[in-house]
Amino acid sequence: MFSKINSIYLSGTDGVPVSVEADVSDGLPGFSLVGYLTSELREAQDRVRTAIRNLGLNLLPKRVTVNLSPADFKKDGTGFDLAIAAAVLAAYGKIPSLPLEHAVFAGELGLDGKVKGIPGALVLADFAKKSGFSRIFLPAENIREAAVVDGIALVETGTLRELYEMLTGSRPVLEYQREPEMLKKISFNQYSVDFSEINGQPLLRRAAEVAAAGMHNLLMIGPAGSGKTMVARRMPTIMPAMGLEESIEISKIYSVSHLLSEKEPLITHRPFRAPHHTISAQALSGGGARPRPGEISLATGGILFLDELPEMDRQALESLRQPLEEHMVTISRVRGTYCFPARFQLVAAMNPCLCGFYPDMERCTCTPSQRKRYLGRISRPLLDRMDICVEAAAVTYHEMLCSGENESSAAIRCRVEGARQIQAERFRGLGIFCNGEMNGKQVRTYCVLGKEENAFMKDVFTQIQLSARTYDRILKVARTAADLEGAPEIGRRHLCEAVSYMQIKERYW
């Protein structure tokens, strides 16, 4: 007898429909599993056979053939176990195959029949809904995560026995009851840190605000203990509040990486990823034989914080260049090409030199060539993508102890959201949302300077010897500074501010 069960293969942050076909026929008894599979998927046959036997069902020794179709792309992972088990049971006639047509199965089996969690349940549920399935059988572990997707029935499957009983009718098919208020109850944008905890540092504060408002990449240079990491950690708290839709998109990436748990089924705040500086290019941008999202994808919608920038692997840093432009990362492997979103904002921090005291020549013990070597580890093209570059001063004792009220993240966020609103209207229909994303042509269109401002910029250029490539960046940042004020035109003071964020002196590079 023949049976067919629907399942979904997880490819990147997308699904591919796969049907699991099983056939039981007479002949030499045996079990063959085909369909261009990797070895971990091929091992599924042992898990499935044993789990069924431990169910107490006595299957006659027959020739069992299972095929995962389409068979022209390599499939891997352990999520097909449940579908294979269901297909085999249906082919033996142990369960009726009729109600299975509109359902999708996903889950890994243990030998005792327990159904274990799989990565990407959220993506699978979303894809199943979009493909028109009415029901998805998922491991109990993944139910809460998938419950975010509305409009598809979720069936919690704790063990293979439960599934068997549900399908044979001896147990009611219990659909997971979404708590009606669940999504409303989730409190978005709750952070354990706040900008009000930062004393002093007006420059870093301002730079962080402008960076968040225009999605500009930020580079902070300063000695140890000058609050670089503190500010970076608080950057997500001043970015525009996150809605459900964005939260689901971000959660999908975490789901694929198996980073969602029952406790935290949804990413409810903007991610802050701070990988250690020894990270490899693959771990940063995503990789592996079966590519998994890297840190840049996990930082989507939030902040990717790279501390000790010059200590990072050159190759890893260079791998950031393309995603910074395109907001997605494409990883090509033998088995196929995978795309992951990478709409992150880069915040980097570094010391000005090895000892960290430059330009305080009284304390800095580095030689000029040491300093140059240290800074030379960062390539110019990457620096050109850092719109805002600030130097943090060491915190003074007075600032450290000052207990006055500092502005809270909420107040800053309010201004940032206002600026984002203006930008969203400006770029409606262009596929970009922020000033930081403008290309050269868009800068010319949207950052027009008045006569007086043009003359001023000419002065600046000739006197301070700016390079031409910094011009666009100055205009972009000036546009954001103007948006923060709600000013329709870029004024002289906005330009002044933008210019002071540039790495003007090539003293550093």
Added chain:
Amino acid sequence: MSEKEYLYWLCHIPGLGAVSIRRLYEYFGSFRAIWNAGKNEIAACKVLEAQQQEAFLENRKKTDDLQREYDGLAARGIRFLAMTDQEYPQRLRPFHDSPAGLFVKGRLPEEERPSVAIVGARGCTEYGRQLARVFARGLAEEGVQIISGLALGIDGAAHDGSLEFSNCSFAVLGCGVDICYPRENYPLFSRIQESGGLISEFLPGSSPQAMNFPMRNRVISAFSDVVIVIEAREKSGSLITADLALEQGKEVFAIPGRLTDPLSAGCNRLIQSGAQAALTPADVLEYLGVQYEKKITISKKNENRLAKREKLVYSCLDLRPKHLEEIMELCGLGITECMECILELELAGLLYRVGNQYFCKRL
């Protein structure tokens, strides 16, 4: 073959320094005779150690490319001067250790014009950098030739300042005259080549070796009438130059600094042991006997033409680089206002940016 070519060949022999060549010359009477001297003659003159003799005899055989190299010098714009030449600088002649041969790209310092060497730390502070520039500029404006070593820090600032108004900047290098070391100073290197001169006793193509630099210091001081030391640590190459200058009978000036600054310790020590304190370029000019008309001061009063806010920010500036936040705190302006004023001051040439958000007063 001319005497000069023999000297050029002699310069190629490793371990044969200026002093040895001079002593051999005294003994043999001509470079040609040195080159052709037999093994026993070389041994008999007692100038060279056994090891040096061996190296000399060994290297004398390698003459393949020398002729071609020598002929190619002119095409590369390099002049070679032997100590026996008419054009060989008079200032170098009195000293027994002056180089036997000099390579020059560009001009040599003029004999009758006063020249001043400005030396100091490579890793200098803004204070030193700016003073070096001001002194070099002030002296060069009055026609004084500035000699330095094209190193980072003080040297570079001195060259830079002197090139602002005149074309009397000369660099004595610790490598071949066709090599720019350090590379950061390439713009200076090419400017000096055009409107001044690069001088070296080392063969073109020689790499900058650590031992070369103390050697070239004696040439720097020999070329100059006065040596000004701006910023030197307690143990510093600049103090070697000062010592050599004293040995050569030149006057040493030092620029005083705070007692607690390690980078001024060397200068303060020099003053304690009798060097003159240079407070303005005028002090040096007076010593040199140069007539000057303009009143020279270190810090100009330029805040008069500024707007009120800018004046306020300007008054908070110092020669020590201050961070933007420090300036903000001092002047009490908001962050964007402060940035605006700073940019205005920078455009007016009154402020100097160190790094990105550190600023100091421009002299």
